[in-house]
Amino acid sequence: MKLKKMAAIAMTAILSTSLLVGCSSNSEEDGKIKIAMITDVAGVNDQSFNQSAWEGLQRAEKELGVEVRYLESNQDADYMQNVETLVDQDTDLIIGVGQKLAPTIEEAAKSYPDQKFALVDETYEEIPSNVKSIQFNAEQSGYLVGLIAGKMTKTDNVGFIGGMQIGVIDTFKYGFMAGVKAANPDAEIQAQYANSFTDQAKGKAIATQMYKNNADIVFICGGDVGTGAIEAAKELGKYAIGVDRDQSDLAPENVLTSAIKRVDVGVYEAVKALSEGNFDGGTTTVYGLNEDAVGIPDTTSNLVSQEILDYVNEQMEKFKSGELTAPKTEEEYNALVK
Structure with missing residues (x-):
């Protein structure tokens, strides 16, 4: 009886360990690139640039097969905490949405030189080599x-x-x-x-x-x-x-x-470049009318x-x-x- 009981306990431990390993390494096993964005304090449903950035990630998930998520920031103090959370989760690309995140992304880029970042709506005099800047005219x-x-x-x-x-x-x-x-x-x-x-x-x-x-x-x-x-x-x-x-x-x-400012386009293109092995950190890409990334919507003709x-x-x-x-x-x- 003791032998049977010990064998059962051992088998239970093996199964439990297998389940934990399976849960924790699922994204590694399926080979998906992990992308996450951090909103500024306006949140993901701001009807504006945060929401547009999230729409760009959702498109990337659908078309490129990457894994996407977002973390919202309720106050400025949340920015670095959110970055550290995503670094701990082995996120391949962390996107800071909005100019207010610029100091945090710059500091984090120095603290985590192997981590890739993107920043929407701001750049630096000297862009860290692990940061891609996305701006718009x-x-x-x-x-x-x-x-x-x-x-x-x-x-x-x-x-x-x-x-x-x-x-x-x-x-x-x-x-x-x-x-x-x-x-x-x-x-x-x-x-x-x-x-x-x-x-x-x-x-x-x-x-x-x-x-x-x-x-x-x-x-x-x-x-x-x-x-x-x-x-x-x-x-x-x-x-x-x-x-x-x-x-x-x-x-x-x-x-x-x-x-219109197509933050979704800028975010999607940054993720696409990463997925193709072409992440160009240390550079800024500026999107304007020639890239169809700014302008006015077709619905303008309803009232104009x-x-x-x-x-x-x-x-x-x-x-x-x-x-x-x-x-x-x-x-x-x-x-x-x-």
């Missing part, structure tokens, strides 16, 4: 929606709401302002930052105040702040302009257009006349040929309008 799509706002405003007054005053938001802002002025030199532009990417109530309050101050079109670059601002446009019967993704589904009668669309398309071709450029900074904008 967002000023181009900002300029195009500015042209639409300048042509369509009935009050000669439009607004811009930014989530936070950081470089990537300013790129949209000054491109937009330049487009408005090119289409309508008499237009006034209200501008304000919400100091948040998550506060829907604040976005709604700022937009409401702008509409009360005579703006009839407001462009919002601020993650979920934009969701609240679009709600204000819907309630007041005004127009809003979305960002990053086609946001017309949030209010089909009120979202004139959106300044063909005459205005033809005008916008003419300017779009000038961007592609290099004849036209848009400002990214306040200094460039001031020089242009002068």
Whole structure:
């Protein structure tokens, strides 16, 4: 009896060990490349750039057969903790989404030199050799929606709401302002930052105040702040302009257009390069109109006349040929309008 009992215990231990090994090494056995992204504080369902990045990973999972996941960050302090979690899980590529993750990715790249990273919306003077930077000519799509706002405003007054005053938001802002002025030199532009990417109530309050101050079109670059601002446009019967993704589904009668920035394309291409053994760390790839990675969505024709669309398309071709450029900074904008 003792021998039988000892044999049973031994067999149970062997089976348990086999199950644990099977669970822990499943991704290694199936040979899948493991990709993960870390959101900024706006979260994965921000209707904006985090969500677009996740859509790019979902496409990569479907078309390239990689394993994908995301970790959300509720506060800035979560960024490094999320990186360390993914390093411990032997993630092949860790993607930081948004300019706010830039310092964390730079620090992590030095601490984990064998780990591959990608960073969306920012680069460095000296890019670490294990970091791929993904950027966009967002000023181009900002300029195009500015042209639409300048042509369509009935009050000669439009607004811009930014989530936070950081470089990537300013790129949209000054491109937009330049487009408005090119289409309508008499237009006034209200501008304000919400100091948040998550506060829907604040976005709604700022937009409401702008509409009360005579703006009839407001462009919002601020993650979920934009969701609240679009709600204000819907309630007041005004127009809003979305960002990053086609946001017309949030209010089909009120979202004139959106300044598209195809974060999904940049993320997908980075994963594709890695899967093909072509990860080019230490470099930056910039996506713009020539790569069909910025622009305006087809749904723009629902609320914008063909005459205005033809005008916008003419300017779009000038961007592609290099004849036209848009400002990214306040200094460039001031020089242009002068």
